[in-house]
Amino acid sequence: MAELAVKTDRALSPLQQTARRLPHVEALRSNQLCLSYRDLAARALAIAGELKARGIRRLAVIGPNSAAQVLLYWGCIEAGVLFCPLSWRFPAAQLEELANRLGIDAVFVGEEAEIGDDANKPLLPSLPRFCPSDAVQATGIPASELDWHAPVNLVLTSGSSGAPKAALHSLNNHIASAEGAASLIPLVPGDGWLLSLPLFHIGGIAILNRCAHGGAAVVLAEGSVADSLAQLKPTHVSLVAAQLATLLETPQLLAPVKALLLGGGAMPSAMQERLLALGIKAFCSYGLTEMSSQVTSGAANSEGHSGSLLPGRELKIEDGQILLRGDSLFLGYLTPNGVERPLTPDGWFASKDRGSWIDDDGALKLKVEGRLDNMFICGGENLQPEEVEAALCQHPDIVEAIVFPAPDPRFGALPHAIIKAAAVMPSPDALDAFLQTRIARFKRPRSYLPWPEVAAVGLKVPRKQVIAAALAASHQSRK
Template sequence: MTDSPGPSRPSIAAMTASAAKRFPGRVAVVDGAARVSYAELHEEARRFGAALVADGVEPGDRVAVWAFNSREWIVAVLGLYQAGAVLVPVNTRFKGREAAGILSRAKVRVLVTVTDFLGNDYVEMLAASGVPLPDLRTVVIARGRPSGDAVPWTGFLARATESAFAEVDRRSAALGPDDASDILFTSGTTGAPKGVVMTHGRTMTVATDWVAMTGLREGDRYVMVNPYFHMFGFKAGILACLSAGATMYPQAVLDVDAVLALVAEERATVLPGAPTLYHAILEHPGRDRYDLSSLRVAVTGSADIPVELIRRVRDELPFSLIVSGYGLTEAGTASSTAPDDDPETIATTVGRARPGFEIRVADGTGGDAAEGEVGEILLRGPTVMAGYLDDPEATAEVLSADGWLRTGDLGCFDGRGCLRIAGRSKDMFIVGGFNAYPAEIEAMLLEHPGVREAAVVGVPDERLGQVGMAFVVPRTPAPSAAEVIAWCRERMANYKVPRFVELIGELPLTASGKVHKAVLEERAGARTAR
């Protein structure tokens, strides 16, 4: 039993209560030794919400979570909705000043965080940032040692009172689909992050459509490596499980050994992730020691997903459903392949528009691009953002009055109406008048038997304007840079061939598992400047 693709509840708070009634004894969360049922999860969320009320949080106030995936993260997000508050997730890779900037811009009242994650104490980092936070009243430590005036998790929950519980129930009942639910800040890998404002109706639609897209169902066991601060982890993770009655297994970090052991021990069925997750599993030398036969659903997607990776997942891992999708913070999941698509479609496209979505590819004049012609992807649908936080000018630049969102991504339609992603418009570079798309070149590089991973960026060139530079993670035996370039010359148009190749041990990644192109561009600039 699952909710329909469109939200059948007025709010996420109502969805939480519904899950407790439909799946009361079903295990909702497994985090270490803790196993929490859906009925217990609802009560924990109500208690957290009541503690917020007792702390002075009003409907519409912002509550931030700056922490790794955990039971407390799930309780906090579901609990803040009980109090009528709005979620502001913070990237776990951010330093103190970056996080403080988000908290300041969102006027956050309460922060839930940790004091020991990968050697970082986020409370100390925030204090050392020097950024004034006049709106921040309370800091709650979900995990870790005490720090300053921050309140321990159990101490904060103890603030809940009988009257606060009554107020939680009143606020939960008052929430509607048009009330703001979350403000997710874009990754900020280029320029300042923007706060994407979503509503309960939009956010629930992302979750319930993801259930329809993947066939997620009651009793599924969902290993969650996608960070909860990201749309994928929060909406296609926590809320999708809430809708379907699946069990959540939050993972603080991507530890491939731990993930494989968990899949085998718990008979996990659902394992979505960025392309790097599947690559790590495929390359793990001890993969055959683990029984992975329970795995059923794989979902991945990004603007630069390697085609060869999808083929290997299909051929070497036990998934019966592999879905490639396309989505972004400003719009949720806009397209996906279908369960009955042939392997080539799954491997080379991100499928067709999701229900309720329209997708256009615009040429340079703003008209519809011809079949096969690369242009900017435009979207219109039920989960397109309400706008950017306190930034009407930036909103107007990307969101038209009639609801079309300019994504900044490049793509084209094939003859069957399937969308192919060419990359980001900011990533495209022009070689002697020809448009070069990194995603296309990277996919071709991955066909080289000595190339494990590849990323391409554009670098300045006096004669051609720009040329490509490839960063390659090699296999053993490793090819030389000259050999890679020579191989490319035999298989690619000249303007696509990287003029420079650097062999590196690993590609830099963002916290959501995507290749951090800005870091590579800096590295390429430093090298070519020598």
């Protein structure tokens, strides 16, 4: 199969290139429809014509994943319109502020009755609505060559250290990312990657581009991941450890799966053995929005490393911080004053992630040790929450853990933990005994709270939301 010309300044979009090579191969699948690459490419061009006719330059897209959103993504690319997916979980006032700050001039909204903080109030009422007409199956519209280095979308960062930033990416970024990912997790015609991550998350957009690059199908999630596996039988799935633990209770659901891309840290050995018995390859990774998704990847492991550096990326560690560059490095942050690209003089992006290299039988693997902005001082000592979380997750009954500081008049701050148990929550005494030989005494949590009901939107745990919800539930239970 011919490789896509990643370095070319102007070329047809990845979708159009694949449609010419593989016109009859499945490109998009759900319970309601099945589109070939030829059909998907033709519909994208028709939507591009509508976007151009309306004079739209920046389109906000709000709502759960749908076929319409996938079509809009490629239609915006063909039209040179900036695709701006926003979370429907944001309050209406925050969406208004973001739309103004980002210069949005039109909005597509999915099932409005199911999203927003007030179902009786339309989202972004000040903006004109865009919805593709039913005539999007038109054919015969010629495809144009595009500038692969121009911005095609923005993705909001998680905002872990403040307000979310709007990261801009180009086709060149996305396909460089897809090529590197394919070196370890190949995609071929006939494969299908489940679109279980939202398109306002870089992991969701990465799936669209990986599939276009490899000629695989985007499989639209229907209900839960378990329902989607049962009904649509994707071959590739992105999951977090808690989801995998649940799925392994019904292992026949995983029968069609070739590869799992997992978020989070170390995978318990027992879980690895179960996947091996099922013939499923599981991969860990380290990635970030600014690098268009994956940076390192490797076989899931109990040591907690994130694998080796993928092709097309560069990584170095200075003073414990991970610095990055390469073809997948984003274009910069969109601001009211233009595009800002915060790089060192020699072109490195400072991730604010702590890390180190470990030698695994002669191969260097990245060990991500946590966020610099998560670290706090406990009794004059630096405490990295992720170290304690990794130790807790070695317990066979713990699926996920978050450690956070609480003010203390004597020590400045003390660690406390939020625990997601596989079944029964271990007692505090049992957890203290388990940690005794694994971490220093001052790092052990002083209390353990149960995991609250917080919706996950990607492969990273939403720390702030989980901590706030757990504290609120704890406060309520004490009333």
